Amino acid sequence: MFSRRTLVALGLAATASAGPCDIYSEGGVPCIAAHSTTRALYSAFSGALYQIQRGSDDTTTTISPLTAGGVADAAAQDTFCANTTCLITIIYDQSGHGNHLTQAPPGGFDGPDVDGYDNLASAIGAPVTLNGQKAYGVFVSPGTGYRIDDGNGTATGDEPEGMYAVLDGTHYNGECCFDYGNAETSNTDTGAGHMEAIYYGNSTSWGYGAGDGPWIMVDMENNLFSGADEGYNAADPSLSYRFVTAAVKGGPDEWAIRGANAASGSLSTYYSGVRPDYSGYNPMSKEGSIILGIGGDNSNGAQGTFYEGVMTTGYPSDDTENSVQANIVDAGYAITSLVSGPTLTAGESISLRVTTPGYTTRYIAHTGTTVNTQVISSSSSTADQELASWKVVTGLANSGCFSFESVDTPGSYIRHYDFDLLLNADDGTKQFYEDATFCPQAALNGEGTSLRSWSYPTRYFRHYDDVLYAASNGGVQTFDSKTSFNDDVSFEIYTAFA
Numbered sequence: 001m002f003s004r005r006t007l008v009a010l011g012l013a014a015t016a017s018a019g020p021c022d023i024y025s026e027g028g029v030p031c032i033a034a035h036s037t038t039r040a041l042y043s044a045f046s047g048a049l050y051q052i053q054r055g056s057d058d059t060t061t062t063i064s065p066l067t068a069g070g071v072a073d074a075a076a077q078d079t080f081c082a083n084t085t086c087l088i089t090i091i092y093d094q095s096g097h098g099n100h101l102t103q104a105p106p107g108g109f110d111g112p113d114v115d116g117y118d119n120l121a122s123a124i125g126a127p128v129t130l131n132g133q134k135a136y137g138v139f140v141s142p143g144t145g146y147r148i149d150d151g152n153g154t155a156t157g158d159e160p161e162g163m164y165a166v167l168d169g170t171h172y173n174g175e176c177c178f179d180y181g182n183a184e185t186s187n188t189d190t191g192a193g194h195m196e197a198i199y200y201g202n203s204t205s206w207g208y209g210a211g212d213g214p215w216i217m218v219d220m221e222n223n224l225f226s227g228a229d230e231g232y233n234a235a236d237p238s239l240s241y242r243f244v245t246a247a248v249k250g251g252p253d254e255w256a257i258r259g260a261n262a263a264s265g266s267l268s269t270y271y272s273g274v275r276p277d278y279s280g281y282n283p284m285s286k287e288g289s290i291i292l293g294i295g296g297d298n299s300n301g302a303q304g305t306f307y308e309g310v311m312t313t314g315y316p317s318d319d320t321e322n323s324v325q326a327n328i329v330d331a332g333y334a335i336t337s338l339v340s341g342p343t344l345t346a347g348e349s350i351s352l353r354v355t356t357p358g359y360t361t362r363y364i365a366h367t368g369t370t371v372n373t374q375v376i377s378s379s380s381s382t383a384d385q386e387l388a389s390w391k392v393v394t395g396l397a398n399s400g401c402f403s404f405e406s407v408d409t410p411g412s413y414i415r416h417y418d419f420d421l422l423l424n425a426d427d428g429t430k431q432f433y434e435d436a437t438f439c440p441q442a443a444l445n446g447e448g449t450s451l452r453s454w455s456y457p458t459r460y461f462r463h464y465d466d467v468l469y470a471a472s473n474g475g476v477q478t479f480d481s482k483t484s485f486n487d488d489v490s491f492e493i494y495t496a497f498a
């Protein structure tokens with residue numbers, strides 16, 4: 001028999017090292033799914049967090065926490081992925097329920113990958129630190145999605161559940177639907193009330209909140225609810241935190257949306273009350289599959305970044321969620337560098353020389369709006385030299401990366417469009433800024449730099465038949481060919497010709 005004093009001491013010790021799922025268990029609502037590429041979500045968890053596959057030989061490895069309950073071993077990933085590309089192939093369920101998330105299959109909509117599957121995320125698109133230790137999140141570009149259809153232990157029908165996710169509050173769009181949570185087992189839209197998932201973004205197709213977004217909403221199928229009413233609910237605020245905690249829960253005639261800065265402070269309640277008074281949403285008809293980055297019917301146009309998230313059985317109390325938020329804050333999420341390799345400096349002008357054997361007299365240049373490679377030298381005309389000269393500017397969508405402005409056409413930048421690289425005038429849109437932002441990293445073949453798309457981090461500047469693309473290392477387009485990929489994406493940096 002423990003004395004009361006011993007129990008208190010044990011309780012304090014457990015609380016000090018408790019992970020989010022230990023806190024939910026203590027609150028009587030255990031996790032039935034726990035997903036994170038950044039850290040263990042139980043104090044005792046030391047198993048695999050996620051699996052990655054590298055482009056060089058298609059082999060896989062798993063990444064685990066450095067210590068039980070700790071941060072992911074990002075160095076193991078960096079070593080495994082050195083001089084090649086890596087994709088996140090499995091996000092393991094730490095709860096023991098086997099709810100591992102893998103490449104989402106086609107459904108009401110096809111994904112862009114082979115056989116209508118969605119794309120997998122790059123393993124390096126979302127670097128962060130947790131209390132100073134490096135880890136990687138899951139950077140979901142449009143077309144990317146993860147899912148498990150036959151969820152185990154997830155809520156079905158009107159059963160109660162809770163969930164939270166830690167997200168990048170600055171990475172979002174208005175497409176359907178950057179979700180994490182409960183969805184259809186068939187990958188198709190089976191009607192109102194068949195989903196209950198966290199949504200994050202600035203879609204106004206269904207619900208929306210105050211300001212221009214992004215908002216946390218709940219995807220209940222054929223509707224994103226921001227509060228009691230369809231459409232607008234003033235109490236759901238636009239969020240501008242770099243790291244966002246989104247907490248959602250739903251049970252018989254009750255549900256709630258709560259949110260916070262994941263790096264400090266406490267959760268606010270944006271809605272808590274009865275079910276929406278529209279046909280199909282009370283009672284709910286939850287099906288119990290789990291989605292990440294997509295809508296219930298595999299709508300896959302949305303983008304966002306996921307660091308960690310869980311689903312529980314039972315409706316968590318606000319107090320339990322508040323303790324989870326405190327734990328997330330203690331995890332110490334912070335930004336870190338997006339770049340590596342030779343330094344680029346905003347304001348300098350550069351020329352980029354091809355390193356693929358047989359093509360090394362060619363530089364990245366343009367012909368009208370087509371970005372290509374051309375043979376340029378110090379004896380070329382000034383006009384030709386200017387075609388191959390690029391001003392480096394601070395990344396239009398992310399100040400940790402860069403954009404490339406044409407020296408002969410000021411105001412025009414290299415951007416991807418349908419994964420072609422084009423030279424287009426800045427049109428002032430968020431889409432343009434994102435399409436025109438690239439993150440240099442140490443060249444995949446060791447010679448200079450490789451320029452990774454910020455918005456599609458599986459894709460790099462790549463010449464193919466002397467034309468530039470945003471290409472992935474293997475993929476459905478011809479220019480994604482794995483042959484010569486490392487050389488084709490590696491460019492030596494020189495002071496600009498002109």
Ligand code: AHR
Binds near residue numbers: 176188189219295297
């Ligand atoms: O509820 C919004 C979206 O509508 C769902 O995610 C999708 O399944 C349907 O297209």
Ligand code: AHR
Binds near residue numbers: 417418419420
């Ligand atoms: O290049 C891929 C996408 O194609 C861009 O993000 C978008 O602008 C275009 O539709």
Ligand code: AHR
Binds near residue numbers: 356359464466467
């Ligand atoms: O761009 C020139 C060559 O075209 C690339 O090296 C090769 O991958 C493609 O065939």
